[in-house]
Amino acid sequence: MATVSTSSPPPLLDADCALFLDVDGTLVEFADHPAEVRLAPAVRDDIERLTDMLHGAVALVSGRPLAQLDALFDPLQLPAAGLHGHQLRNGDLLSANSDQVPERLHALHQRSMQLAHAHPGVLVENKGSALALHWRGAVHSADAVTAFAHAQIQALPGYRLQPGNHVVEFVPAGSDKGSALSALMRQPPFAGRRPVFAGDDLTDESGFAAATHHGGWGVLVGARADTQARYRLADVDAVHAWLLASAR
Incomplete structure (x- = not known):
């Protein structure tokens, strides 16, 4: 991994972007149990406005399964990669990966x-x-x-x-957030846009790398010395402020 060259906050999103968002530690604070987290309605509203602004090119990329993401963001249902990309949904198109448990x-x-x-x-x-x-x-x-x-x-x-x-x-094996981002970037409404991936954890590094590969950039939430992200936001509250400013 490359060392962070800047601690600058990211620029505001524009109409040419495609936005990919990690959830835990990025949009919501961690809790003792994953079922205890709640998404602030105002943040959901900002994401919905950004979805309109970007013509649908907003996706959740999370370690959570799709069912949990839909419950957390209800009634908003977004394109999403669940289980680190093992589950992938874009509109009515659902990935063919088997959910059969060995x-x-x-x-x-x-x-x-x-x-x-x-x-x-x-x-x-x-x-x-x-x-x-x-x-x-x-x-x-x-x-x-x-x-x-x-x-x-x-x-x-x-x-x-x-x-x-x-x-x-x-x-x-074979599922990660970077592969999920790349798969979505081959499909409308993401294709041809500049991907922006925001995440906080080691699991998000492949997403940062994929966003950079496709001509965009990553946003690290929090502090970590080694990362593929170009920009940084201090915490969940800073992410909310960035999304609100972009939505306006």
Whole structure:
């Protein structure tokens, strides 16, 4: 990864942009449990105005499954990449990736629950085709959780580990946010536009790289020394202010 060359805030979005937004840590603050987060109605309204301004070229790119994204943004339903790009939806077009859960993932879920029982505060999140182990409520268990994950991935072909903010996930191999952005950029209404990707976590670095590859840029939310993003916003509130100014 390249080192950040600027800490400047991003320019406002214009009518030629395509906007790609991570959710947790970017549009909403983290919570002890993913189900506890709420999106401010004013932010949803700004995103809806930007969708109109960009003729529909606004997408969510998240580790959450599509069903959770739709519930969080209801009644607004946007093009979206769920489960780090394993699920992809653009209008009525849904990706053909299988959501069939392999038996090995079911077995891993049971072993993960045993790990959580031994380390109170560790949260096991079943995402269907993916599985996440959170230690936000048990930071002292981070080493135990990551060691468990690295040991278990050896017996889970077709999956990879995705580290994140106080979390490690077992996700389908070949799916990442950069590939999702590139897939959407080949389709209307995104094709031919300048992609802008905003995200906060290591999971978003592939999205920053893809946005740059397609002639756009990334926006890192928070502080991190090594990143592919060209611009930076300090926190979730700064993202909200940027979206509001762009929508106006």
